[in-house]
Amino acid sequence: EVQLVESGGGLVQPGGSLRLSCAASGFTFGEYAFTWVRQAPGKGLECVSAVSYNGLSTDYANSVKDRFTIYRDNSNNTLYLQMGSLRSEDTATYYCARGISVSYRGPFDYWGQGTVVTVSS
Amino acid sequence: EIVLTQSPGTLSLSPGERATLSCRASESFSSYFLAWYQQKPGQAPRLLISGASGRAIGIPDRFSGSGSGTDFTLTISRLEPEDFAVYYCQQYADSPYTFGQGTKLEIQ
Numbered sequence: 001e002v003q004l005v006e007s008g009g010g011l012v013q014p015g016g017s018l019r020l021s022c023a024a025s026g027f028t029f030g031e032y033a034f035t036w037v038r039q040a041p042g043k044g045l046e047c048v049s050a051v052s053y054n055g056l057s058t059d060y061a062n063s064v065k066d067r068f069t070i071y072r073d074n075s076n077n078t079l080y081l082q083m084g085s086l087r088s089e090d091t092a093t094y095y096c097a098r099g100i101s102v103s104y105r106g107p108f109d110y111w112g113q114g115t116v117v118t119v120s121s
Numbered sequence: 122e123i124v125l126t127q128s129p130g131t132l133s134l135s136p137g138e139r140a141t142l143s144c145r146a147s148e149s150f151s152s153y154f155l156a157w158y159q160q161k162p163g164q165a166p167r168l169l170i171s172g173a174s175g176r177a178i179g180i181p182d183r184f185s186g187s188g189s190g191t192d193f194t195l196t197i198s199r200l201e202p203e204d205f206a207v208y209y210c211q212q213y214a215d216s217p218y219t220f221g222q223g224t225k226l227e228i229q
Contacts, residue, residue: 035218037166045158045166045209045220061217095165105213107156109177111165 002026002110004096009115016086016119022079022096022112030054030074033104036081037111038092048094049081050104059104063089086119093117123147123212127221133229140197142224144210149190154214157186157195160223161206169208170195202228 008020035050049070050059058070069082079096093116097108124147134140152173158166168177170186173193183198197204205228210221
């Protein structure tokens, strides 16, 4: 059974940092691209950052470029999102989503349950 | 950036009725790069349709997708109680891979 379990969310002050993790199981992690998708309270979905199957190719939304870093550890089946210089508008539920192929272009066939990030003083 | 506009914002129907949800893009792209998701309160989105018309694994055949260019449609032929949720379209033709704002399908 495919499972994606996010962790690392919490309350952080503006300007602070946080690292999200997504532990994967039930499939060959290194054969798939991943995307972090966020959803602000009561709002829609936004692709934040994506990484290819081998970690060599990444993509970022303009809203998080130069503040967030996505990376993966294929030996430990884990995806990460290092978040820095956090702003109130980064407050959201962050989902880890699996792409359907090695490239991060593509729909997301499995999602984690999400981890909540709240940026507030 | 490709902007996706979904309509209507809210659709009120009864179980057994047919639902038609629209997704219009600000520029044309191949239907190969259009997906639909369903999201229920407190849950992650679930992939329904990819490539505009291909049902994901385990999705009932009452869900169908169609369209091309800038106009895409998700149709639910006969609504079941569990279908009442928010539906999002997504394009993955050009980065950033954007979502529509969602259509809430509610019980009338």
